[in-house]
Amino acid sequence: MIENLTNLLVYGAISGAVYALLALGFTLIYGVADVVNMAHGAFYMLGAYAFSVFLIHLGYNSITNPSPFLLFIALILAPIFVGFVGTIVYRSLIHPLIEDALSVLVVTIGTALILQQIILFIFGDKDMPVPKLLEGSITPLGVTVTYHELLSFVLSLSLIAVLWIFIARSKIGGAMRAAAQDREAATLMGINTERLYMLTMAISALLAAIAGILLVPPAASPILREWTYPLVMSFAIVILGGLGSIKGSLVGAFVIGYVEKFVLIFFPGMGFLKGAAALIVMVLVLLFRPKGVFGKRVEAE
Amino acid sequence: MVGTFLKRVYSSFATKVLDVPPRLLAFLFFLLLLFIPMAKPDSYTLLILTIAYIYALFAASWDLLVGRSGQVSLGHALFFGVAAYLSAFLSKFHGFPIWATIPLSMLFCALVAVLIGVPCLRVKGPYLTLVTLAFPLILFVIIFSLPSPVGGEGGIALPPRFFPREFFMERGFSLSEAVYLQTLAEYYLILVSLFVSSIILYRVANSKTGIVLVSILDDESASKACGINVTKYKLLAFAVSALFAGLAGGLYAHSFGAQGAVAPEAVLGLTTSFYPVIMTIFGGIGTIYGPIVGAFTLWTLMEFFRVAAELRALIYISIIIIFIVKWPTGVAKFVVEKLNDLAKEREIDERKKKK
Numbered sequence: 001m002i003e004n005l006t007n008l009l010v011y012g013a014i015s016g017a018v019y020a021l022l023a024l025g026f027t028l029i030y031g032v033a034d035v036v037n038m039a040h041g042a043f044y045m046l047g048a049y050a051f052s053v054f055l056i057h058l059g060y061n062s063i064t065n066p067s068p069f070l071l072f073i074a075l076i077l078a079p080i081f082v083g084f085v086g087t088i089v090y091r092s093l094i095h096p097l098i099e100d101a102l103s104v105l106v107v108t109i110g111t112a113l114i115l116q117q118i119i120l121f122i123f124g125d126k127d128m129p130v131p132k133l134l135e136g137s138i139t140p141l142g143v144t145v146t147y148h149e150l151l152s153f154v155l156s157l158s159l160i161a162v163l164w165i166f167i168a169r170s171k172i173g174g175a176m177r178a179a180a181q182d183r184e185a186a187t188l189m190g191i192n193t194e195r196l197y198m199l200t201m202a203i204s205a206l207l208a209a210i211a212g213i214l215l216v217p218p219a220a221s222p223i224l225r226e227w228t229y230p231l232v233m234s235f236a237i238v239i240l241g242g243l244g245s246i247k248g249s250l251v252g253a254f255v256i257g258y259v260e261k262f263v264l265i266f267f268p269g270m271g272f273l274k275g276a277a278a279l280i281v282m283v284l285v286l287l288f289r290p291k292g293v294f295g296k297r298v299e300a301e
Numbered sequence: 302m303v304g305t306f307l308k309r310v311y312s313s314f315a316t317k318v319l320d321v322p323p324r325l326l327a328f329l330f331f332l333l334l335l336f337i338p339m340a341k342p343d344s345y346t347l348l349i350l351t352i353a354y355i356y357a358l359f360a361a362s363w364d365l366l367v368g369r370s371g372q373v374s375l376g377h378a379l380f381f382g383v384a385a386y387l388s389a390f391l392s393k394f395h396g397f398p399i400w401a402t403i404p405l406s407m408l409f410c411a412l413v414a415v416l417i418g419v420p421c422l423r424v425k426g427p428y429l430t431l432v433t434l435a436f437p438l439i440l441f442v443i444i445f446s447l448p449s450p451v452g453g454e455g456g457i458a459l460p461p462r463f464f465p466r467e468f469f470m471e472r473g474f475s476l477s478e479a480v481y482l483q484t485l486a487e488y489y490l491i492l493v494s495l496f497v498s499s500i501i502l503y504r505v506a507n508s509k510t511g512i513v514l515v516s517i518l519d520d521e522s523a524s525k526a527c528g529i530n531v532t533k534y535k536l537l538a539f540a541v542s543a544l545f546a547g548l549a550g551g552l553y554a555h556s557f558g559a560q561g562a563v564a565p566e567a568v569l570g571l572t573t574s575f576y577p578v579i580m581t582i583f584g585g586i587g588t589i590y591g592p593i594v595g596a597f598t599l600w601t602l603m604e605f606f607r608v609a610a611e612l613r614a615l616i617y618i619s620i621i622i623i624f625i626v627k628w629p630t631g632v633a634k635f636v637v638e639k640l641n642d643l644a645k646e647r648e649i650d651e652r653k654k655k656k
Contacts, residue, residue: 036427096626102373103629105430106582109575110622117615228571232438235431243427276442279435286432290424 003142008258008265010143016257017156018214022230023237023249024160025207031244032180033197035094036105040208041231042112043082047209048216049119051078052128060131071133079209085115086205087198094201095194112227130216152214159210163203164246176200180244208234232275233260236282242292251293255281322644323637327590334492344484348557351488353600354495355553356576360584360592361502362545363577368587369506370538371518372422376433378573379417379440380410380543382565384550386444389460389563390451392555399463403551410547411540418539422532434574441569456564463487463555487556494552495593498545503589505541514538515587583621585631594633 026040054074059065089111097103134147167173178186179193187193212230237256241248256278263274285293318324338347363377384406391402421432444452451457464486469479505511513534516524525531554563567573577592584595599621606613628635 030427036430093622093626097629100629101427102367102586103582103625105373105375106579107622107625109579110618110625113618114615114622117618121612121615232435232571236435239428239431270446272445273442276439279439283432283435283439286424286428287420291428 004265006141006143008261010141010145011149011265012258012261013254014145014149014153014257015215015261016254017153017160018211019233019237019257020160020250020253021156021207021214022211023234023241023253024163024246025204025211026234027238027241027244027246027249028207029197029200029204030238031246032176032200033098034101035098035197035201036101036108037201037204038105038108038231039089039111039115040204040234041227041229042115043086043205043208044212044215044230045119045227046085046115047078047082047212048130049123049128050081050209051075051213052130054078054081055131066131066135068134071131075133075210075213078213079206082209083202083206086201089205090198090201095197098197112231116227130213133214148214155210156214159207160250163207167246172196172199229275233278236278239292240282240285242289242294245292245294248292248294322640323590326640331496338485338488344481347484347488349601349604351484351491351556352558353597354491355549355556355558356580356600357593357596358495358498358552359546359549360577360580360596361499361589362542362549364581364586364589364592365502365506365545366538366542368581368589368591369511369514369518370535372535372538373426373430374433374539375430375574375578376436377542377546377577378569378571379433379437380414380546381550381553381573382437382440382568383413384410384547385554385559385563385568386457386550388551389457389554389559392461393457393459394451399461399555403548403555406551407544407547410543410550414539414543415536418536422535422539434571437569437574438571441565444565444569452565454564454566456562456568458562460554460559460563463490484557491552491556494548498548499589499593502545506587506589510534510537579621581631582625583632585634585637588631588634588637590637591631591633595631598632 022040022044025043026037029035029037051074054077055070058070058073060067060070060074093107093111094104097107132146132148133151137144137146138150139145167176175186175191175196178189178191179196183193186196208230215230233256237252238249239252240255241250241252259278259281260274263277264271267273318328334350337350359377359381362380363374366377367373384403387406387409388399388402391397391405392399397405417436421429424432444456445454447453449455462483464483466476466479466483469482470476474482506514513524513529516527516529517531517534521531550568553559553568559567576596580595580599581592582595583599584593585591602620603613603617606617624632630638
């Protein structure tokens with residue numbers, strides 16, 4: 001029992017941190033550009049695939065050439081690639097429809113399906129192995145934590161901190177907050193909202209890709225074509241915390257991370273319930289707080 | 302007596318349908334569908350069309366809710382799935398006749414809509430969209446976890462059909478003939494259901510209630526200020542929409558649509574929720590005929606691309622996306638507006654000539 005509790009405490013925190021990274025991207029593009037991006041899960045999936053492909057082309061092999069330097073290069077290249085894809089998607093598909101929220105929704109669903117089909121077309125049914133960033137594990141306090149999980153935790157939290165400072169302090173961050181508050185006023189102040197939204201989309205896709213690279217390897221089976229689960233998780237988190245609120249998604253991510261691990265640890269045979277449990281928690285929270293826990297916008301933070 | 306009545310029916314038909322180009326087009330289209338079986342197509346073509354009609358009805362019901370009241374729900378599969386399940390469950394395990402289970406499940410769907418509508422409609426905009434998406438997924442997992450004959454991955458296997466094969470075989474038809482007749486009978490049943498329901502949906506959408514719903518879509522607080530009970534109307538839209546989504550689900554469960562089993566992934570999955578959204582946006586939102594055209598076009602187009610196996614889905618989705626980006630108002634709406642414009646121009650020309 002005690003062992004289960006410590007396990008829950010540690011694993012919940014780890015998955016919460018990575019989920020926060022995933023959900024931040026979702027909330028950012030909504031907060032700044034009012035885009036509910038249903039392709040967010042697809043960017044997550046694309047991130048893991050791109051990472052794996054870059055590694056193969058760089059000559060990485062988990063047995064003969066397990067070079068951490070190549071892993072590092074791929075870890076940088078893959079999210080940048082996905083960010084680039086996000087920019088293209090925004091410019092060519094979302095931007096022409098930006099005034100009509102429902103069309104944007106449909107187009108992002110379409111984008112997710114297109115990305116899924118492209119991946120299916122290139123890789124067929126075979127799964128791509130996504131290597132861990134670090135091998136090995138430590139066992140403090142009787143909880144086995146792999147170095148990969150530890151690195152994910154640290155990396156996620158530091159990226160979130162960097163993003164937070166970027167939004168709060170930098171000039172572009174200021175522009176983002178301004179556009180979130182009032183798009184027309186921001187345009188009048190000389191902010192190029194189109195370019196700003198493209199940049200936001202790139203950051204959002206980049207965060208999803210990093211979350212994909214971090215979250216896919218520890219999963220028991222590499223079902224990479226699964227883009228709906230991360231999507232459902234990210235919107236459960238974001239709704240729970242309040243759409244467009246960075247603080248909210250942080251809180252939401254840890255809540256959902258703990259709920260998911262709680263189901264996995266205390267009901268071992270019922271692993272398939274974890275998604276439903278997260279959604280039920282989301283619905284319950286929404287019943288009492290119709291705008292999430294922190295129903296505010298990016299500008300308020 | 303009968304003659305004058307028929308004359309009156311004809312004249313009202315002529316002024317209300319034949320003189321309105323879009324309606325005339327829809328009427329001719331329906332006639333075409335009615336006579337398609339005369340060309341003796343193979344049963345596969347009939348099956349594809351039948352499924353297209355089911356989705357057309359499903360999408361039209363979504364359009365009544367979203368296109369009119371503006372409450373964007375992404376979880377319409379919930380009603381489709383609930384009705385398909387309940388109807389299959391009652392008829393298979395409790396021996397109820399299908400003619401009773403479908404209305405029953407439709408009513409149950411409306412009840413479910415009101416029950417989840419009360420808390421759901423408190424939330425607005427994207428919150429509503431994403432919350433409604435959660436319900437079919439939760440139900441999906443619940444059914445998935447139930448033991449085998451009722452739940453599980455396979456769902457309810459072999460639900461009773463509207464027209465069992467035995468019915469035809471007892472009357473001296475061979476097995477292959479019976480299968481064809483079964484398909485044909487289902488084709489007509491579902492086509493007529495689609496026709497009747499779409500007229501009802503169209504009438505509701507353009508009734509006084511429909512106009513009130515549009516006022517909520519345009520400006521909720523203004524409608525409230527005018528003394529409209531916004532919540533009541535939203536719930537009404539939710540319930541009526543669920544009623545017809547339930548009909549689509551019931552038709553699906555007992556026809557070829559189910560393909561041998563009412564499985565949770567097929568009726569409650571994320572894609573089933575996305576279908577009406579994509580079809581409606583493609584055809585034209587808020588029109589009722591838009592989703593029908595959308596469903597019909599997209600579903601048959603998908604069969605066409607089944608030939609180009611490898612790239613088919615990619616090409617197919619890309620085409621849809623291009624259409625949506627190029628014609629955001631929807632293809633059918635675009636055509637109908639053009640037709641109406643032409644009719645108006647002609648009228649003006651005629652008036653000028655008279656002068």
